[in-house]
Amino acid sequence: MKQINLEEYKHIWVYAEKDPNGKIVGVTKELLCAAKRLQEKLGEEEKVVAVLLTGTGDISEMTKELAANGADRIVVVQHELLEGYSTELYSKAMCNLIELKKPSMLLIGATTRGRDFAPRVSYRVYTGLTADCTELDINDQGLLSAIRPTFGGTLMANILCKKSRPQMCTVRPKVLKKPEPDYSRQAEVDVVPMELDASLVKSKILEFLPFKIETGMSIEEAEIIIAGGRGLKCSDNFKMLEDLARELGGAVGASRAAVDAGWRDHHDQVGQTGKTVGPKLYVACGISGAIQHLAGMSSSEVIVAINKDPDAPIFQVADYGIVGDACEIIPALTEEIKNLKIATGAAS
Amino acid sequence: MKIVVCIKQVPDTADIKWTENNTMMREGVESIMNPFDEYGVETAIRLKESMGGEAHITVMTMGPPQAKDALKKALAMGCDSAMLISDKKFAAADTWATSKTVSQAIKDKISDFDLIICGQFAIDGDTGQVGPSVAEALEIPQVTYCKELAYNKDNNTIIATKAIESGIIKRELQLPGLVCMLKCDYSPRMPNIKGVMRANKTDIPAYGMADLNLELDEVGLKGSPTFVAKSYRQPPRTQGELINQGDTKANVNLLIEKLRDKKVILQ
Ligand SMILES: Cc1cc2nc3c(=O)[nH]c(=O)nc-3n(C[C@H](O)[C@H](O)[C@H](O)COP(=O)(O)OP(=O)(O)OC[C@H]3O[C@@H](n4cnc5c(N)ncnc54)[C@H](O)[C@@H]3O)c2cc1C
Ligand SMILES: Nc1ncnc2c1ncn2[C@@H]1O[C@H](COP(=O)(O)O)[C@@H](O)[C@H]1O
Numbered sequence: 001m002k003q004i005n006l007e008e009y010k011h012i013w014v015y016a017e018k019d020p021n022g023k024i025v026g027v028t029k030e031l032l033c034a035a036k037r038l039q040e041k042l043g044e045e046e047k048v049v050a051v052l053l054t055g056t057g058d059i060s061e062m063t064k065e066l067a068a069n070g071a072d073r074i075v076v077v078q079h080e081l082l083e084g085y086s087t088e089l090y091s092k093a094m095c096n097l098i099e100l101k102k103p104s105m106l107l108i109g110a111t112t113r114g115r116d117f118a119p120r121v122s123y124r125v126y127t128g129l130t131a132d133c134t135e136l137d138i139n140d141q142g143l144l145s146a147i148r149p150t151f152g153g154t155l156m157a158n159i160l161c162k163k164s165r166p167q168m169c170t171v172r173p174k175v176l177k178k179p180e181p182d183y184s185r186q187a188e189v190d191v192v193p194m195e196l197d198a199s200l201v202k203s204k205i206l207e208f209l210p211f212k213i214e215t216g217m218s219i220e221e222a223e224i225i226i227a228g229g230r231g232l233k234c235s236d237n238f239k240m241l242e243d244l245a246r247e248l249g250g251a252v253g254a255s256r257a258a259v260d261a262g263w264r265d266h267h268d269q270v271g272q273t274g275k276t277v278g279p280k281l282y283v284a285c286g287i288s289g290a291i292q293h294l295a296g297m298s299s300s301e302v303i304v305a306i307n308k309d310p311d312a313p314i315f316q317v318a319d320y321g322i323v324g325d326a327c328e329i330i331p332a333l334t335e336e337i338k339n340l341k342i343a344t345g346a347a348s
Numbered sequence: 349m350k351i352v353v354c355i356k357q358v359p360d361t362a363d364i365k366w367t368e369n370n371t372m373m374r375e376g377v378e379s380i381m382n383p384f385d386e387y388g389v390e391t392a393i394r395l396k397e398s399m400g401g402e403a404h405i406t407v408m409t410m411g412p413p414q415a416k417d418a419l420k421k422a423l424a425m426g427c428d429s430a431m432l433i434s435d436k437k438f439a440a441a442d443t444w445a446t447s448k449t450v451s452q453a454i455k456d457k458i459s460d461f462d463l464i465i466c467g468q469f470a471i472d473g474d475t476g477q478v479g480p481s482v483a484e485a486l487e488i489p490q491v492t493y494c495k496e497l498a499y500n501k502d503n504n505t506i507i508a509t510k511a512i513e514s515g516i517i518k519r520e521l522q523l524p525g526l527v528c529m530l531k532c533d534y535s536p537r538m539p540n541i542k543g544v545m546r547a548n549k550t551d552i553p554a555y556g557m558a559d560l561n562l563e564l565d566e567v568g569l570k571g572s573p574t575f576v577a578k579s580y581r582q583p584p585r586t587q588g589e590l591i592n593q594g595d596t597k598a599n600v601n602l603l604i605e606k607l608r609d610k611k612v613i614l615q
Contacts, residue, residue: 001565001573020514087480087490112512116492119480123447128573131443131475139577149582150473152361158578202489202522206507210515220513224613248613266495266531267511272361272471273383273531281612291362298585302612304603310590319588320606322599332600340604340614 001163002126009165010045012038013103015094016052016066016074017113024065026178026221027109031171032070033179034136035107041138047072049103050187053093055083067187069179074189075101081196085113088200091120096194098125103166105144107136110170122168128161130169132276134299136176143167152272152295173220175278175299211267217251219268224250224281227270227297228258228326231286231307235263237327241285244334247341253277253297255287271296285326289314306330349403349499349523350461351392352454353427354482355385357411357418358472366581381418384467386536387529391497392465393426393537399499404428406458410438410449416552423547424539431457435556437564442572443473447481449560449567455486456560463506464526468493479528491519492528
């Protein structure tokens with residue numbers, strides 16, 4: 001590894017990711033809030049810096065949002081070639097900025113985009129990147145201690161990047177605390193001119209097909225997930241789960257067995273070869289609780305299991321369990337919740 | 349077309365055992381081909397079939413000598429040749445050093461490749477970083493989170509179907525390029541007897557430090573910028589309570605009450 005002067009590297013950078021409507025995504029705000037906590041441990045001279053790569057349009061809404069959520073400074077690269085995301089130019093622009101400004105840390109949301117370009121950046125600058133962290137801390141030597149689950153969530157690891165900079169990590173959305181935005185906060189905006197070469201881009205989008213989401217929410221963003229497995233017996237029975245999810249403002253997930261049977265799409269699959277989720281409430285209906293399924297949902301705050309087999313392993317991780325037929329219990333649950341909403345005047 | 353599939357042999361996470369001090373037992377754990385890499389192998393074979401067999405698939409891995417077993421399985425499934433990258437000096441590599449070694453081996457031994465296929469994640473480390481890092485090292489473009497590939501011979505590109513949070517994207521990728529595969533809508537094939545016999549007859553060359561253009565300070569533990577300060581078992585969740593009030597309505601009502609107390613519904 002090449003020797004660098006660690007003293008030259010300062011400040012905590014957070015990559016500012018936008019959604020397709022130009023809104024700053026949730027995980028960026030969570031990271032700004034986390035960066036503030038790291039700053040408290042490191043001292044005021046370490047600034048929280050948001051890094052915004054964007055097209056040439058108006059950025060005032062975005063900078064306001066970034067400042068409100070904790071950025072002291074915003075480094076901006078505006079270029080027409082950064083209007084839409086490309087792996088090549090976003091990693092190139094980030095590498096250029098790192099070389100120019102020498103940040104001490106760079107925190108990136110572990111979204112499909114963050115995980116697409118972060119490894120290219122860390123490889124290029126020869127620094128350490130810790131994937132999909134669930135907790136960040138500062139150790140007794142002032143280093144970033146990135147904490148992450150491995151082996152399907154069974155083993156936790158604290159990872160340091162001792163001799164290279166920036167100390168990089170991607171962080172799982174929705175696990176860190178959300179900030180309370182303060183719109184009176186101001187941040188200094190540092191616009192960095194940059195030349196970028198269109199010929200670097202070697203892939204292009206041909207088509208985009210948005211997912212049709214029955215309940216209006218994906219399992220990544222939902223705070224409540226009602227998941228079904230082979231025990232539901234057919235795709236029609238998932239309508240019951242959708243009804244309950246809609247009533248509670250949640251989304252419907254599935255086990256691999258339900259996906260392989262063709263009852264649900266793979267984008268709803270929870271587990272080792274699907275998605276990792278950590279909602280406030282996870283209701284597993286007709287799911288046995290295989291280790292590969294648990295890998296994707298055991299960090300949920302509260303787990304409810306409904307299964308007709310009292311020995312199903314899912315009960316070993318559930319906070320509340322009901323032994324019985326999911327196709328009878330779920331509609332009853334939906335019905336009672338509807339009644340309660342009417343009784344409390346919350347129904348629309 | 350020359351296709352390279354990068355695979356990793358991983359401990360079967362369903363078979364993990366713990367010692368009394370909550371450290372992971374490494375011995376006696378079943379090894380398997382990383383499930384995402386099985387989709388990578390399957391996708392490569394499908395691509396070759398779609399081209400009427402006009403492709404050559406090399407499967408490669410960096411790992412200990414026993415990782416040959418995973419290569420053999422890939423050969424038995426239908427890959428044409430294999431190579432093992434193995435050296436004690438490569439041990440304890442993080443994703444940076446792994447990517448350096450894997451990319452250098454591809455550069456030195458299969459220089460004129462068209463397409464590299466990786467898995468999106470390896471289920472032991474779960475980082476998803478080796479694919480994009482190898483692409484960066486080789487200065488080629490990439491598409492991650494792929495579920496399906498097709499070859500467009502008119503302009504020599506790959507059409508990659510990719511899943512992101514909000515939907516499905518079809519991307520055109522210029523070659524040479526790299527893709528990372530998710531779980532696909534098709535299953536990896538099981539090797540048949542003919543395949544297994546062919547795999548057993550195929551010679552698998554092994555290359556180490558001396559055969560590759562690598563420096564000692566960029567491989568293995570020495571070349572790894574990350575450092576594992578501590579690892580520990582995540583305390584397993586404990587069993588909660590069974591709700592058993594006799595009839596469904598009573599059960600449901602008690603469950604709702606509990607969930608409201610926990611402030612997770614109807615706030
Ligand atoms: C490499 C690998 C990766 C994998 N990745 C994943 C993954 O990402 N996600 C995943 O989920 N799995 C994954 N699996 C599969 C996993 O091992 C299990 O096979 C799968 O999770 C089982 O799904 P299930 O619980 O729906 O079905 P089953 O195990 O068949 O369980 C069905 C359950 O429903 C109950 N039941 C039946 N009827 C009713 C009823 N009327 N009411 C209530 N309960 C009822 C039964 O008692 C049973 O417990 C993976 C496996 C491998 C080998
Ligand atoms: N040691 C290795 N040898 C070859 N390919 C690897 C190795 N480690 C990881 N890969 C490839 O990189 C992908 C992602 O792995 P990871 O970044 O470790 O999650 C895997 O699915 C493999 O395709």
